[in-house]
Amino acid sequence: MKYPSKMKRGMTLGERYLIERKLGEGGMSCVYLAEDLKLPGKKWAVKESVTQPGMFQTVQDEAKLLTTLNHARLPRVVDFFQPDESGYTYMVMDYIHGMTLDKYCRDYRGHLSADFILQLAYQLLEVLGYLHSHQPPVVFRDLKPSNIMLTEEMEVRLIDFGIARSFKQERDEDTVKLGTIGFAAPEQYGSGQSDARSDLYGLGALLLFLTTGGKYSEWFAGVEQHIRKDIFDVFPPLIRKLLQHDPDKRYQSVDEVRRSLERRSLTTEVRVISKSNVLGTLVTAVLGTTPGAGTTHTAITIGHFLARNYSKVAVVEMGIGPNAFSRIQEIAEGAVGSERKFQINGIDFWRQTGRGEIISLLAGGYDAVVLDLGAFRDHERLEEFLRADVPIIVGSAAEWRQHDVLTLSRMLTSHDQPNRVYAIPLASFKGVQKLRKSLGGSKVVALPLLHDPFSLPEETEQAMEFIYEGFVQPKSRKKRFRFAWG
Secondary structure: OOOOOOOOOOOEEOOOEEEEEEEEEOOOEEEEEEEEOOOOOOEEEEEEEEOOOOOHHHHHHHHHHHHOOOOOOOOOEEEEEOOOOOOEEEEEEEOOOOEEHHHHHHHOOOOOOHHHHHHHHHHHHHHHHHHHHOOOOEEOOOOOHHHEEEOOOOOEEEOOOOOOEEOOOOOOOOOOOOOOOOOOOHHHHOOOOOOHHHHHHHHHHHHHHHHOOOOOOOOOOOHHHHOOOOOOOOHHHHHHHHOOOOHHHOOOOHHHHHHHHHOOHHHHHHOOOOHHHOOOOEEEEEEEOOOOOOHHHHHHHHHHHHOOOOOOEEEEEEOOOOOHHHHHHHHHHOOOOOOOEEEEOOEEEEEEEOHHHHHHHHOOOOOEEEEEEEEOOOHHHHHHHHHOOEEEEEOOOOHHHHHHHHHHHHHOOOOOOOOOEEEEEOOOHHHHHHHHHHOOOOEEEEEOOOOOOOOOOHHHHHHHHHHOOOOOOOOOOOOOOOOOOO
16 A cells, blocks of 8 residues: 555444454555444454545545445445545445455466356356446446455455446546556557446456466467367357457447357356256255354265265365365375365365356266355355255254254245254254254254264264165275374
């Protein structure tokens, strides 16, 4: 940031927002994480911007613009503080858990799966379609990796509307030329007024960047040779048209781009996960009622059990935030590799996996896939849970925590899942009976104490057989990897 940050840890904004730490900064602004003192536990992102003469209107316009928008892929602005005596303004908005696409690319050295890029394109088209349908249309104008957040469920969120603007029909060109070189359309630099097609250029630049492993974002003769060979054939011609310098030669709307993508039958099929296209794969989804309930431990135990009955099994860690599988890989192999897939006892473990990548896993020839969904936070991960063949809720055996199980169960009453199982680690017989009665006779199983999920004693084996009654038959045991805890 060109100007010194005024907010420090422990300071309070507006007698309500307690600053906890700095999240990031740019040339003219800084973003902090803050706790809401009126809503304990609620976190917000506070954007601090410096206004000089003539700049205040820009910041105020950004706040006013965001307050009129309502879309799941956009942050909400809940509070705005006008310039203080030093010209500093503050905007309070949703805090988005996750990481920027820029960081995600760097972490995986630019090698993103074709399915992930496709899903990203569809999500961006969704939010751009909403912005462009706004009256007047809203042009984002800065569609670059650092302005795209990925939540732990790999859902896209656009951030930093600092240079977004409403399209003004009467203007021939932009008053202010702004954008990021390499991602901004030519008209943003004086050759005309930016409109919805400028965002489509930005989308093309972003897709070229992703499909070339982060090497290029502008089209030139021969650049198609640098696009990865595993990328869907639809992408090169689509990107080339998006990156035309003349806006009239590009796609003219989000709908046109979407239709072009959907002409390829493969992309249409990839968009939906359903039992009809899992090709016989047995899908288990494990969802915890709260953090620390034992979700990951249970998922690994299940994967180990299924590996005795199926030849090809995968255990998948959902989201980009968790790091339990990284620790497991380090224990098993001595280090965390650059590849997110590693193997133990013939089981494939996939760490930090996004929703879009689940599709390719289900089509990858696995006989059984176990999804570790982590603890329930909101409805974003319920889609995978509701579509699973064997949906399992893991809850605490503590008497005072059974309320969490019942609460989640009530939330799911509108969804018919005859195979749903409630797994309660260390639960007593009496506790299981009481919970089963409270759940109206649902399938409840106690999971015995198990220090090593890769070595199943007879009691645990019996619990697994009860869960998968009607799905699998037990087989003889094999010698397995064991954890060296501590």
